[in-house]
Amino acid sequence: MTHRLVVTRMLPEPVAARAAADHDTRFLDFEAAFEPEIFLAALDGAAAALVTPADRIDAGLIARLPASVRVIGTFSVGTDHIDLEAARARGFAVVNTPDVLSFATAEIALTLMLMAARRAGEGERVVRARAWPGWKPNFMLGTTLEGKALGILGMGRIGRTLAGMARGLSMQVLYHNRNRLHPDQEQGALFHAGEDRFLAACDVLSIHLPGGVATRHWLNAERIARLKPGAIVVNTGRGTTIDDDALIAALKSGHIAAAGLDVFPAEPAVPAGYLDLENVVLLPHLGSATQETRTAMGMLALDGIDAVLAGREVSSRLV
Known part of the structure; x- marks a missing residue:
């Protein structure tokens, strides 16, 4: 019919x-x-x-x-x-x-991690502006992800897929979840029941939380302060889970070294404070866009x- x-x-x-x-x-x-x-x-x-x-x-x-x-x-x-x-x-x-869409979204999270760590967005803008001075030993140094600790907030399908990708970069994987996964799903990832120790251990924090009232502004100024100085923040979950004013302030102060964001709270609008910062990578919600x-x-x-x-x-x- x-x-x-x-x-x-x-x-x-x-x-x-x-x-x-x-x-x-x-x-x-x-x-x-x-x-x-x-x-x-x-x-x-x-x-x-x-x-x-x-x-x-x-x-x-x-x-x-x-x-x-x-x-x-x-x-x-x-x-x-x-x-x-x-x-x-x-x-x-x-x-x-x-x-x-788990693999495609995890790919974007990994893309943002790499771009933020290696200053790829900033570098691309320098080239397009015809402002590249040529190779220099100390020009635009980023940081490697090899050996760094990736903290996954929300270890669902996308988080677990990202964890597998991160292991290929020789990253350590830890996660914070409402419940601990079965060991077969953990695949060696270290579970942190308490958020304080979890945040303090993260070199990179990748957020994979659902939206809604319960997760609104989960990453606020207080939790940002608990992150390791120089950490990288990546969000491919929901834009509402980050207090943008707090993250912008932390990016300006250097407490957060860089961020990579694919989602925003009132799309297609992007919080204006991000637009003038070189240490943030901004994508137009490309998570599943293949x-x-x-x-x-x-x-x-x-x-x-x-x-x-x-x-x-x-x-x-x-x-």
Whole structure:
């Protein structure tokens, strides 16, 4: 049976082709801001919607969705943009895209670690500005990651994948989690139950926390002060987990040597204090941005939508 599906953004071509072939699909193709009224109008008679992290599906909007809607698929693992309790209250299923983006996001975390440690962003800007004075023994010295301690905050799929990459750089891996992993998942990583000893041991801190009230500004001025002087901070999780004012101050003072950030609290806006700092690498939320990963995410989201509409169980169902 063909169902009406509303898709809010441009999708990778193979995903769009499948959506068009399998459903009566309407593509809204929002280029910038999500437009709730257009979204609502398009959903009239629709059974499903495929949204993205750039689309805020809050309780007020969910209350206005037509009763025909049975499932909301999100082109993401995170669901900060969807009020799951409101969806549950109205009987809407919500499916996401777990597992398929772990490697790509870990690659970006590793990229940021290397760029921050080796001053790659700064160096690239010098070359583009035609300001490179030529090779000198003390020019733009960074620091190696070899032998350094990588502290992973949140040892989920992405954190564990990054840990494997870091071992290839001869880094020591430690982690702080709500619960200790099974030894098979640790693969030699050292668990720190207490955050004080964990932070003090980190040469590099890589943040992989979910969003939400519980983790908002987890890395605040107090915790930054506990980090080893000269540490590097990397965030590919959620922008809300860092107190940006506190991190900017620490980058200016030198207590934090460098940072690499792929996520921000009010994207696409970036806290202005970062923009003039040479010791911070800023990326435009590239964590899962590979052709392979984004295609896999779209296919998994469609798998979840199709399963719900067919009355089948699906592991990616959150509500």
